[in-house]
Amino acid sequence: MEQVITNATGAIAAGRETDTLEGWQQAGKWFSYEGHAIFSRMAGQGEPLVLVHGFPTASWDWSRLWPMLLQQHNLLTLDLLGFGFSDKPSDYDYSIEDQADLLQGWIEGLGLPSVHLFVHDYGCSVAQELLAREQEEGLPFRIASVCFLNGALFPEVHNPLLIQKLLRSPFGGLISRGLTRRSFERSFRRLFGSQNPPDSQDMEDFWHLLTYNNGRGILHHLIQFMEERRCHRNRWVGALQKAKQPMRLISGTADPVSGAAMARRYRELIPDADVVCLRNIGHYPHFECPWDVFSAYRDFRKRLAP
Template identity: 85%
Template sequence: MEQVIADARKAVPRHEEGTLDGWQQGGKWFKYEGHAIFSRMNGQGEPLVLLHGFPTASWDWSRVWPMLTQQYSVLTLDLLGFGFSDKPVNYPYSIEDQADLVQGWIEGLGLSSVHLFAHDYGCSVTQELLAREQEGALPFAITSVCFLNGALFPEVHHPLLIQKLLRSPLGGLVSRGLTRRSFERSFRRLFGSQNPPDQSDMEDFWHLLTYNNGRGILHNLIHFMEERRCHRNRWVRALQNASQPMRLISGTADPVSGAAMARRYRELIANPDVVSLRNIGHYPHFECPWDVFGAYREFRKRIG
């Protein structure tokens, strides 16, 4: 099954609280391994967990948040090392550890089942959770999964130059020396032409990145790219063996994990459900939140 959604030309809405400060003030913190983790919860209905990407945070979901919370009980968090959560310097960051964090959070909330909606880095965390469920190691059920522009198949992932540099032996220097100008230059490449971030958006993204010395750990967080290769077979099998409904929503203008990733998904996943968003880049939920919400709502209505 495949759908193609043409580019929308409406003004991008702001979420109900309107600002990054409002997003932060509407959140709560909990502890994981002695570190403070930022989270948000709102809405009613079946639990829907949103997982963000690298190098950003749960704020990415802010534009689609008010739409989703009208339909579902929505939960999100800033993973360790991201956004408003703690960013310990000497910490062994990994996808498996982030999956432990998410799993423990869901368990702690007493939820017996959740729907997952993941972007980028969060897609890898979701693949790990799916693998655990299939191995009988997850204490709750994953009812459905929706992916947004994630590197589900590392062989067709095309990292930006800044990501390659962060992975290099000079990664620590690159991380600590990252300037706002160089960040903006690289980050803007990820967006499509339809609704690129304005200067206020870039200020918010930069603030989240640098909050609590976030620049100093980027080279540690980037190790997830190597993890994707190491765990490739297990994580791809988790997709191929998944019993729950899955959908991929793909911004086709994404230079990192866009059209090529969607093609690979169609090749390797039986009866693939793909929605393609034309002229949209790596952050569909930020660039065209109505289309993302519409595609997700249709997915949920179809699966019942």
């Protein structure tokens, strides 16, 4: 099944109803993982819906969608280790598997028997790891459904930006530590579609989250997830193909990294693929056109209702 949405409506109006970045931080709570502080936010009532962000950003990505989802869901989100307002240790062995341990332990610690996952980019790989674990050995909770947003689910059609390639190179440490606001902004803006690009305040917020707690110094460590995707490709793609729970991919097809080609590959490899394409929208659909993403997600969840 495929749906195509051509016009992103209500993006700016809906987005401006959200909190400021400072307010987002003040409303959060921290918990400990392996001795490190992890930022989280929880609010709402209903079935638990866990939101997992992408690279190199943070849970703030969900801020424009948050007030819409809050009406019907118990929302939970966090800044993964090394991202946003969470700790960013410089001597840590960052990996998707470790981030999955973090997320799994958090959900288990909250005593939640079942969760729905809504994941973006890097978070898609974390979800794939959790699906694989569920199928192989079981989890202490049930994954009721998964909705993906512009993630590199199939590394063979992932098209990384030049800055991502440089961060993975032997010079990655120098590139990471020497990253300037101007070079970051130039690369980051390429990820967005033409209809709703980030404004100056948005870029200030993204830069603040990136550099908080010396975040520039670890980007070359975090980026190694691209190699993990390659190494775990068969296991993680197999987890999608074997999944029993409902899944949907919402794809901003103007995304130069994991847009239209990723959506095509999803339809090729996933049985009864459920895909919603957002034309003229880039890598951050939930930030660019939150109302359209909300509508697509609401439709997905309505179909799951008994």
